[in-house]
Amino acid sequence: MEPVLAHSVRLDGDAVHVLDRRVFPFERTWVRCETVEEVAKAIEDMVTQSSGPYFAALYGMVLAARTLSDKPFAEAREELARAGALLENTRRTNNALRKAVALVLETVDTAGTVEAAAEGARIGDERYRERSRRLGEYTAELLPDDGCVLTHCWADLYLTETVSAAQRNGKRLRFVCTETRPYLQGARLTAETLAEMGVETTLITDGMGAAVLQSGVVDALVTAADRVTMDGHVVNKVGTLGLAVAAHAFGVPFYAQVQAPDLGASTKEDVPIEYRDGAEVLSTLGRPTASQRVRGLYPAFDVTPPRFVTRIVTDRGVLAPDRLTDYHRGEER
């Protein structure tokens, strides 16, 4: 069964509909955006996250283009670029927004009409899903026919495509997922999505991963990576490092998923770590859960050194963390 989060940004009629991940799965609320400005606001307000902003930006560009079809191309192209800048500026560290906007503008430029924005969005949507599907297939090949996977946070389409590929191949996978404080992406998004896909799923708190890895029930630790440096450092949601170190200590392989290693980051010093407001650690779903007399610390990501990483799974195959230049080899020739 297709889980709702696999298609949670939809262009439908005259609006983009965005599933509100902030309240999922307690409520299944869709935010309706009729203009590119409303799409930008939804991204800025974190209605969607992970791959969601990429799809929202693609379809936000389509909404903008529809309002420009009566104008001369040069003028329409200029206004469309301004709409793109508006989308990009909602979350400045998110490379996916820039990629979505650039792809739509390129398609428009090639066609010589802003109406081609719809075609650009379709290409961007399909390309992202296709790359995730290949990555999911490579990941599923690494997993046993009957086994248990530990995952952390929310790997989005990488997760759903891995599960789909395993199901197509007749593999029986069980999952353990961490709740992923402070925003509970594991407890809310991952747990609910795996349940929707019919996967036997067990939820643990973030402190229980090492005990579960030590117990011998887990065959592999699998997480997405926000970025992977060319020398094999895995940058992902904070908590990944602790699980990777424990997996290494107890002989469980760690597979990190990324469409491609980042040519722009040769090593970890090239990746600034985002620190979010420490106050976010002092509450859960908006309700205080801690002493308010201390400060919270919230590094959003951590960096796992290559010695704790077994393999990097990309859309072009499975690579050792010290062989990531192989990914781009075909392009260089």
Next chain:
Amino acid sequence: MEPVLAHSVRLDGDAVHVLDRRVFPFERTWVRCETVEEVAKAIEDMVTQSSGPYFAALYGMVLAARTLSDKPFAEAREELARAGALLENTRRTNNALRKAVALVLETVDTAGTVEAAAEGARIGDERYRERSRRLGEYTAELLPDDGCVLTHCWADLYLTETVSAAQRNGKRLRFVCTETRPYLQGARLTAETLAEMGVETTLITDGMGAAVLQSGVVDALVTAADRVTMDGHVVNKVGTLGLAVAAHAFGVPFYAQVQAPDLGASTKEDVPIEYRDGAEVLSTLGRPTASQRVRGLYPAFDVTPPRFVTRIVTDRGVLAPDRLTDYHRGEER
């Protein structure tokens, strides 16, 4: 300053007053118990935990004894033993309850009058605090004059005595503490108590420990241990293992505190791990925080092998995890 949790079970006038740790620090509510039955109910309802039930049992015995002073000794002694059994049965795996009851009964037997229960309770109270004080002093000696300690869950008097000893010695310690899901003992009890003691304290979620240890800001990981086996396995609140493995990977020492290693447990197979109701993982402070379509898993403790433990700190000094028989050597002669 003495934090409220250092004296959170008090015999005052005609009642035992128990600080309700379930709502601390959001509310500072004291549960008033006028009878041993009310004390037993408070323990059973988890109004207090950690060292709290020990003190509650001591003073519950005093309340029981007060109702028996008109009776012949043999009859009074029998009824007092029944009150002790009532207290012991509230939390069957808690050894401290049995110790508290036995100590009061011994004192009564020696004196030949149930009125000696008050003296027994006083001895038990002082002895527990004195042993914790010595353990705290040994721990403080291991810590730098100006440094940062990472701790997990709630180490109760071991924590407050460590901080007090460091403060007496003019040491400036900062603390990082984990929130400790699902019951948030770190976020509620540890964080608030350290703030009360004037210690600069930073709260993190349970998944952030490895990143903080990797960053180089932490000088030592210090936790209590519920039990330490004679071959150096540390049994403590789930989450300790992951922090210990990460501390080891990044060269940070791990000191585990216990009054005495457990002569009744030669190795980890002698310590059954309590699994609590998995549903407790699916909510926070009573409110759902996870998909309700998955099951939760809640191992209450984990077991850290001695290779990840730097030292065991006891009330008789600091021991290597492979030299714990030294603790009881004096007794054997």
